[in-house]
Amino acid sequence: MNNKELAHLIYPSHPHTPEEYEAMYPARDLPEGAMVTRLGPSPTGFIHLGNLYGAFVDERLAHQSGGKFFLRIEDTDDKRFVENAVETIISSLAFFDINFDEGVTENGDVGEYGDYTQSHRGEIYRTFAGKLLEEGLAYPCFLSEEEISEVREQQEAAKLTPGIYAGWSKYRDWDKDKSVEEEICARIKAGDPFVIRLKSKGVPNVSAEETSRHIVKDAIRGELSVPDNFQDTVIIKQTGIPTYHFAHVVDDHLMRTTHVVRGEEWLPSLPIHVELFEDLGWELPIYCHTAQLMKIGEDGNKRKLSKRKDPELSLDYYRSQGYHPAAVREYLLTILNSNYEEWRAADPEAPIDDFKFTTEKMSSSGALFDLNKLNDVSKSTLLHIEASELAAWLRKWSEDYAPEFEYVFKDMDKLAAMLDMGRHDARPRADLVYARQIMDFISYFFDESFTIEDEYPQEAAADAAAILKAYLDTYDHSDDNGQWFEKIRTLSTDLGYAAKPKDFKKHPEEYKGHVGHVSAVIRIALMGRSNSPDLWTIQQIMGEDVVRDRIKREIEKLSN
RNA sequence: GGCGCAUUGGUCAAGAGGUUAAGACGUCGCCCUCUCACGGCGGAAUCUGGGGUUCGAUUCCCCAAUGCGCUACCA
Numbered sequence: 050m051n052n053k054e055l056a057h058l059i060y061p062s063h064p065h066t067p068e069e070y071e072a073m074y075p076a077r078d079l080p081e082g083a084m085v086t087r088l089g090p091s092p093t094g095f096i097h098l099g100n101l102y103g104a105f106v107d108e109r110l111a112h113q114s115g116g117k118f119f120l121r122i123e124d125t126d127d128k129r130f131v132e133n134a135v136e137t138i139i140s141s142l143a144f145f146d147i148n149f150d151e152g153v154t155e156n157g158d159v160g161e162y163g164d165y166t167q168s169h170r171g172e173i174y175r176t177f178a179g180k181l182l183e184e185g186l187a188y189p190c191f192l193s194e195e196e197i198s199e200v201r202e203q204q205e206a207a208k209l210t211p212g213i214y215a216g217w218s219k220y221r222d223w224d225k226d227k228s229v230e231e232e233i234c235a236r237i238k239a240g241d242p243f244v245i246r247l248k249s250k251g252v253p254n255v256s257a258e259e260t261s262r263h264i265v266k267d268a269i270r271g272e273l274s275v276p277d278n279f280q281d282t283v284i285i286k287q288t289g290i291p292t293y294h295f296a297h298v299v300d301d302h303l304m305r306t307t308h309v310v311r312g313e314e315w316l317p318s319l320p321i322h323v324e325l326f327e328d329l330g331w332e333l334p335i336y337c338h339t340a341q342l343m344k345i346g347e348d349g350n351k352r353k354l355s356k357r358k359d360p361e362l363s364l365d366y367y368r369s370q371g372y373h374p375a376a377v378r379e380y381l382l383t384i385l386n387s388n389y390e391e392w393r394a395a396d397p398e399a400p401i402d403d404f405k406f407t408t409e410k411m412s413s414s415g416a417l418f419d420l421n422k423l424n425d426v427s428k429s430t431l432l433h434i435e436a437s438e439l440a441a442w443l444r445k446w447s448e449d450y451a452p453e454f455e456y457v458f459k460d461m462d463k464l465a466a467m468l469d470m471g472r473h474d475a476r477p478r479a480d481l482v483y484a485r486q487i488m489d490f491i492s493y494f495f496d497e498s499f500t501i502e503d504e505y506p507q508e509a510a511a512d513a514a515a516i517l518k519a520y521l522d523t524y525d526h527s528d529d530n531g532q533w534f535e536k537i538r539t540l541s542t543d544l545g546y547a548a549k550p551k552d553f554k555k556h557p558e559e560y561k562g563h564v565g566h567v568s569a570v571i572r573i574a575l576m577g578r579s580n581s582p583d584l585w586t587i588q589q590i591m592g593e594d595v596v597r598d599r600i601k602r603e604i605e606k607l608s609n
Numbered sequence: 610g611g612c613g614c615a616u617u618g619g620u621c622a623a624g625a626g627g628u629u630a631a632g633a634c635g636u637c638g639c640c641c642u643c644u645c646a647c648g649g650c651g652g653a654a655u656c657u658g659g660g661g662u663u664c665g666a667u668u669c670c671c672c673a674a675u676g677c678g679c680u681a682c683c684a
Contacts, residue, residue, distance in 0.1 A: 129684075208610085212680080242682095283682050285682085313678070314684090318680095387622055391633085412622080413614075416620085417621080425635085477647065563643080569644065
């Protein structure tokens with residue numbers, strides 16, 4: 050039996066030949082320099098900041114260069130499948146403005162290079178595995194789980210690298226042993242389960258200096274020195290489904306991916322991929338191995354955490370807190386490209402598309418996720434979003450994540466006015482960070498959430514009732530900001546408080562306090578807290594009735 | 610254990626064989642100010658360690674330490 054006969058025995062027929070597949074998925078007709086990237090999530094439904102981080106690289110690279118960005122579902126592991134995961138992935142990414150040109154969508158596949166779901170591509174993988182079989186570059190392996198662990202034990206005892214490679218699977222050299230050949234033949238005919246392994250060409254267990262290497266270009270890390278692979282990695286599992294390694298090589302070639310963006314955890318298996326590309330006679334894509342995004346631990350603060358299964362890193366967490374997608378995007382870009390912040394500072398209004406994103410500017414060491422920085426970026430990002438737009442966005446957020454805030458959205462114009470407080474001044478306020486924080490920030494406007502949180506300042510506590518009465522008597526809702534504050538100054542002086550804080554600081558013995566203390570009393574009666582934006586503006590939004598009502602109520606409370 | 614990747618202030622980082630080692634976030638102080646926020650000014654704080662190479666290294670090389678990852682018929 051020769052290689053060809055073995056291949057035929059395993060796969061009696063294929064609907065298409067490798068050449069036909071090549072013709073079905075021809076090189077893309079794209080302008081010079083256009084990059085084709087892809088995102089290949091497995092359908093666990095768990096999307097975290099790290100996925101988004103990588104997805105941004107793909108998206109920017111493709112769309113900036115006039116290329117294509119597609120979504121491929123990598124569901125070769127049936128144990129991982131989670132119901133509705135694909136929908137979740139698509140909608141989460143869309144929420145953060147990651148849009149695909151082709152691939153899997155909610156309404157089926159879009160694009161000429163599909164099918165874009167790996168579990169639907171079994172026949173394609175088997176065809177190319179058959180080609181490797183024919184060429185003697187792969188072999189069927191019947192080693193059982195028990196046999197494999199025995200091998201491992203022996204290898205560990207002998208201090209050798211564990212794994213199946215030259216010398217450890219008799220099936221590898223079946224053509225040199227008639228009895229093995231007969232066994233393979235019989236077992237295949239009997240329908241015994243087996244895997245297909247790559248027949249690696251590297252030399253096992255030699256020192257690092259002695260192994261030969263390939264130079265592989267990595268757009269982030271420069272030139273990588275990749276040793277020859279000597280592991281007979283499984284390429285087709287017992288189920289007939291490929292492993293990641295094989296699917297990656299076949300798909301990214303046939304889908305004509307030019308840039309493979311993936312996490313650095315893939316670096317150790319690069320030798321396998323390089324060998325596979327070589328065996329199949331295909332050109333290597335340009336790899337972009339990104340650094341891991343990590344997070345500051347909640348316990349201490351500077352511990353690096355693995356991104357793996359850390360619910361705090363879940364995209365849904367930031368979404369439910371109500372971080373605006375534009376803010377998250379902005380933040381991610383600042384850690385993705387070190388020169389982004391500088392560029393943004395120079396032009397706060399420029400659209401993201403104007404920024405020239407480059408892989409060279411990406412760091413090869415992992416960054417800690419910094420919530421402080423996200424918050425800061427978010428503040429300035431929200432400043433550039435229209436209040437009415439923001440209000441609408443908040444309402445959508447509330448519907449999805451926080452229905453308890455329904456009352457906030459009864460009057461959208463009023464809400465927009467609240468959000469807009471002080472945002473158009475020469476030095477705009479930056480109060481708004483994320484939805485939950487905003488709900489708290491404006492909570493005093495609503496009777497549903499208004500509570501007195503702070504206490505009167507010591508200097509004016511005793512006069513609180515008097516201050517409020519005087520304030521109510523002179524209050525005129527149509528006063529402008531200047532007239533209104535002039536009245537407070539007068540009121541302050543009348544009651545023995547300095548009209549200016551400086552006067553009080555100079556001669557504290559002459560006054561009970563200053564106008565700031567008096568204002569604090571009013572502020573607390575109206576807002577329940579001692580810190581807030583401009584009082585006059587707030588009153589204008591609240592309306593005269595609410596203002597008078599709250600002051601009256603507080604006077605009553607004080608007299609009891 | 611083996612292999613791989615990484616290592617500039619608390620965090621993100623620029624940077625070059627000779628620099629006062631940028632900038633941002635955070636932090637501290639002052640100013641502005643009816644509070645807060647914004648803004649302005651200023652401060653504290655960094656090249657993981659040890660060997661080389663060199664007139665000179667934080668920058669180049671080696672080793673170590675530390676962190677992260679891989680070591681599956683998971684991706």
